Amino acid sequence: MATTAALNTLRAGPDENGHFGIFGGRYVAETLMPLILDVEKSWGAAKADLNFWTELRWYHKHYIGRPSPLYFASRLTEYFGGAKLYFKRDELNHTGAHKINNVMGQALLARRMGKTKIIAETGAGQHGVATATACALFDMECEVFMGAEDVVRQKPNVDRMRLLGAKVHPVTSGSATLKDAMNEALRYWVSKAETHFYIIGTVAGPHPYPQMVRDFQCVIGEETREQLHEAEGRLPDSLVACIGGGSNAMGLFHPFLDDSSVKLYGVEAAGHGIDSGAHAASLAGGRPGVLHGNRTYLLQDDDGQITEAHSISAGLDYPGIGPEHSWLFESGRVNYVSATDTQALEAFALCSRKEGIIPALEPSHALAFVSTIIGDLPKDHLVVMNLCGRGDKDLEAVLPRLEKMDLL
């Protein structure tokens, strides 16, 4: 990170080998190395090509529906009685989450590289649906790896993927969730190395994925900056986003990393509580290790075996986190906090009733954290929370729980 220090910016990473400080890198089998180098080279060329961005922006506007609104949540603001709360409405994107921002970028890159077969992993199914969508649009073959447990708890998304023409592979190995889906997608990629492009859904994996996915998601933060300037004439005071792998958070935070007045909060999933051991908070409850191609904070035992994460949210149920988050955690620039399953469920119900917006369980974690600080913040304080997905997919899992909690 010598360059970073020299330029006095937090936005210059990673270095040429994909490292954010000690995090990141390319910890993959030799079979994959030539492919990853190829992706890196092609991404470097695409990134410098104005035509690539012009085309991507066209899809942003006409297909995804960007810019997504920056919405003043007046009823919740009134309810909390403190700072002003804005939602960045990425749940209004085509396919219902921020995932499509990244997928359209990578699909265009795959097409540019002449690849017509796509693989992806998915947890909540949002990334799988987004990938299946882009593949339908671009006439590409699509195979999605999804933990067998997630196939059950996110059935509507499985149906959508199938309708869009994708083949869904349920993964039964390990804990049968996102981690295992990623293992299986990597194994499959090794066997199809020459023909397939792997669209990773978050800011993790081997270099250049953490950087590339972040760059595609930065549209969230760039729009937020512009829209809030229009609405309030200034920068936000606090930004809040939930974190599984951390792509929606990186996309929101990255354009603001050098604005030191802006407080950044990343909200991990605390499951049944950090002390219970049943959670998905890699930073709060893990330590650095190497998995899925990068060095980052991981949930693991004393022997370095990866342990199972737990969260009610399938999209956050991952024992790792993007390497840039690990770096921002150690540097102290971002505050990483957490919210439990129960807190997220309460926020899910609250947002539905107060704003008429049914949020996904993932951003419900972000809102749960917001609810713990916003009441004590001054009224002229501006909080922007990324509402990164909509909750339709979660109803089956959430409704029985809300009934039990007497919130229905």
Added chain:
Amino acid sequence: MSGYDANRLAALFGRLTEENRGGLGIFITAGDPDPDTSLAILKALPGAGADMIEFGMPFSDPMADGPSIQASSQRALKSGASLARTIEMVRAFRVSDQTTPVILMGYYNPIYTHGVQRFLADAIEAGADGLIIVDLPPEEDADLCLPAVEAGLPFIRLATPTTNDARIPAVLSNTSGFIYYVSITGITGTVAVPTDMVRTAVARLKKHTTLPVAVGFGISSREQAAAVARVADAAIVGSAVVNTIAANLDTEGQAGAGTVAAVVALIKDLAAGVLSARA
């Protein structure tokens, strides 16, 4: 006497050249299906005809392995395997065998967690002869490869069908002992070894190095072992061995009197194939 002997690998390949035959490398996972049975299998391997042992360090997320070795790792972890115990088993093996090379094979995270310097010291002291770490390509040499070279423990590199000519120099740098050629573009134990292509690939590697070339992934039968041993310096068999362990457990997943014997019978058959290869 236990401990590291820099000459074990060199001595083996020297002997194989003298005898004009390819060697047989056998992969087992340390602690599969339980610590005692695994140690019994390990000790029985040389007598059954294994020239070299690839000793798998179990990992929860073996991303380059197929279902057989995944299951093998799971069995080992369930019965209490750990990196420290794996090293203990190497030490126990060295009490009775000072000639058969033992290569520790696995993934980086348990080593990173154990501590690189401590791991190298422990592995050398126990009598390991080299390392094969699947998720450490040349790009990440600073982590473990360079410290291993510094400590004098060979870091054995994997070359694959996707390793193009441009990458061969990187793959051959900082390595010693032998080159492990992965015969298929895929994971372990899923596709049969394409022996014609292996001949070409070994010849291509030999143009760039004087190191022996061992070939693995996809070798499960006596015939395949023989075909590979004809063109390479050694054939390595893994999934077929752990499958034999799995097939000889009772309904509770426990090893019985026949488990070790079944593995020994398989190794004898594979060894006969390798011995006949250049006859």
